Amino acid sequence: MADGERLDLSDGFDVHDYRAGLKLQRQDGSSMYLSNRSDYVCPVCDQPFDRLFVSTDEQVSFTNPPDAPFCLARTAERILLLTH
Numbered sequence: 001m002a003d004g005e006r007l008d009l010s011d012g013f014d015v016h017d018y019r020a021g022l023k024l025q026r027q028d029g030s031s032m033y034l035s036n037r038s039d040y041v042c043p044v045c046d047q048p049f050d051r052l053f054v055s056t057d058e059q060v061s062f063t064n065p066p067d068a069p070f071c072l073a074r075t076a077e078r079i080l081l082l083t084h
């Protein structure tokens, strides 16, 4: 049952709005890898997600494919990848 707070991308995305439940795993230049410690819900599919990648880069490469289904979202300034 997805009853957690949905990430709101309607006015961009600010990780600080969700700092209580997102744990920073790694910061890599203008990209962040976070894990979902709360029950935040994916803004794309409305299901809880495990990890969140956020980047302000215009182009991103991943050397390892996600090992789970994932959703992509974008705001005016950021790319978001959420794995489930």
Ligand SMILES: [Zn+2]
Residues within 6 Å of the ligand: 042, 043, 044, 045, 046, 047, 049, 070, 071, 082, 084
């Ligand atoms: Zn999703």
